[in-house]
Amino acid sequence: xxxxxxxxxxxxxxxxxxxxxxxxxxxxxxxxxxxxxxxxxxxxxxxxxxxxxxxxxxxxxxxxxxxxxxxxxxxxxxxxxxxxxxxxxxxxxxxxxxxxxxxxxxxxxxxxxxxxxxxxxxxxxxxxxxxxxxxxxxxxxxxxxxxxxxxxxxxxxxxxxxxxxxxxxxxxxxxxxxxxxxxxxxxxxxxxxxxxxxxxxxxxxxxxxxxxxxxxxxxxxxxxxxxxxxxxxxxxxxxxxxxxxxxxxxxxxxxxxxxxxxxxxxxxxxxxxxxxxxxxxxxxxxxxxxxxxxxxxxxxxxxxxxxxxxxxxxxxxxxxxxxxxxxxxxxxxxxxxxxxxxxxxxxxxxxxxxxxxxxxxxxxxxxxxxxxxxx
Numbered sequence: 001x002x003x004x005x006x007x008x009x010x011x012x013x014x015x016x017x018x019x020x021x022x023x024x025x026x027x028x029x030x031x032x033x034x035x036x037x038x039x040x041x042x043x044x045x046x047x048x049x050x051x052x053x054x055x056x057x058x059x060x061x062x063x064x065x066x067x068x069x070x071x072x073x074x075x076x077x078x079x080x081x082x083x084x085x086x087x088x089x090x091x092x093x094x095x096x097x098x099x100x101x102x103x104x105x106x107x108x109x110x111x112x113x114x115x116x117x118x119x120x121x122x123x124x125x126x127x128x129x130x131x132x133x134x135x136x137x138x139x140x141x142x143x144x145x146x147x148x149x150x151x152x153x154x155x156x157x158x159x160x161x162x163x164x165x166x167x168x169x170x171x172x173x174x175x176x177x178x179x180x181x182x183x184x185x186x187x188x189x190x191x192x193x194x195x196x197x198x199x200x201x202x203x204x205x206x207x208x209x210x211x212x213x214x215x216x217x218x219x220x221x222x223x224x225x226x227x228x229x230x231x232x233x234x235x236x237x238x239x240x241x242x243x244x245x246x247x248x249x250x251x252x253x254x255x256x257x258x259x260x261x262x263x264x265x266x267x268x269x270x271x272x273x274x275x276x277x278x279x280x281x282x283x284x285x286x287x288x289x290x291x292x293x294x295x296x297x298x299x300x301x302x303x304x305x306x307x308x309x310x311x312x313x314x315x316x317x318x319x320x321x322x323x324x325x326x327x328x329x330x331x332x333x334x335x336x337x338x339x340x341x342x343x344x345x346x347x348x349x350x351x352x353x354x355x356x357x358x359x360x361x362x363x364x365x366x367x368x369x370x371x372x373x374x375x
Contacts, residue, residue, distance in 0.1 A: 018065065030220060039071075189277055196243075241275055
């Protein structure tokens with residue numbers, strides 16, 4: 001019997017019934033054991049038991065729940081129920097509930113085919129194509145990638161038709177779609193200038209997930225190139241609120257067109273949580289990327305995003321031209337100087353008392369009206 005585990009969080013469908021849904025395997029990625037579990041490895045509808053922490057069922061402990069396996073193209077999910085009429089079931093359920101985002105899930109399985117090694121996305125890996133799952137277990141740490149307990153609300157207990165409750169749970173992005181977006185987390189925040197720090201090579205998956213808000217579900221999660229929406233001041237650094245605003249501006253632009261609506265919503269939830277922790281207003285998420293009808297705060301965040309990108313790009317271009325013994329072209333220097341003039345103008349507006357600003361605006365309107373009359 002083999003075991004494998006993935007990272008996850010927890011939300012509860014019904015405390016009275018002890019019902020949960022948990023992603024216990026991510027398909028078509030190489031995990032930290034060097035295995036890749038292919039689509040079709042699990043059997044839809046297969047019945048399994050839920051074990052106590054750390055696969056304790058194999059040590060002689062009684063099961064603490066039961067469930068069935070449900071698969072998508074990218075994940076295997078346990079739809080389970082803890083035995084709430086037993087002490088072991090209640091205690092395990094209570095611990096899973098309390099663990100929240102620290103929770104991981106593991107499963108015990110047998111491989112139903114001869115050993116097979118493949119080259120997958122340029123890396124050697126052990127292929128898992130057909131598995132027999134015996135049990136699923138909550139654990140503290142494991143080998144896999146991106147497991148979590150799906151957020152399921154007490155819809156049935158509130159009087160909703162069970163069929164409708166299942167449909168809503170499956171289709172509501174904020175409940176289920178953290179497959180690519182990374183779950184929100186609590187961390188210190190800062191408002192200092194955003195320097196877009198370099199993330200060194202060789203970081204662990206946990207370190208990469210801690211500083212980004214999105215990971216390509218088709219990419220290798222051990223490579224930093226698979227991640228997006230960097231918003232922390234380096235590994236272990238604080239969440240930068242300027243970067244979070246810039247990230248939301250990106251979500252509202254056509255640059256986020258590669259994300260699904262659910263992914264956009266989930267990345268937004270991650271960045272918005274940091275802004276709320278920093279006691280900042282959160283710009284709205286546009287229903288359609290690239291919608292030109294921006295409110296003032298949204299336009300300001302969009303400009304911030306573009307200026308931050310331009311600063312990084314300018315640094316790269318200057319370094320490249322210096323390596324060739326050249327400087328920036330004169331026309332590019334002119335444009336950057338003009339941009340600096342505009343920023344000084346904004347600073348003067350911010351430094352002008354509001355009463356004076358109102359008087360200046362009234363004077364401008366009056367002058368404009370007089371010019372129009374004389375014309």
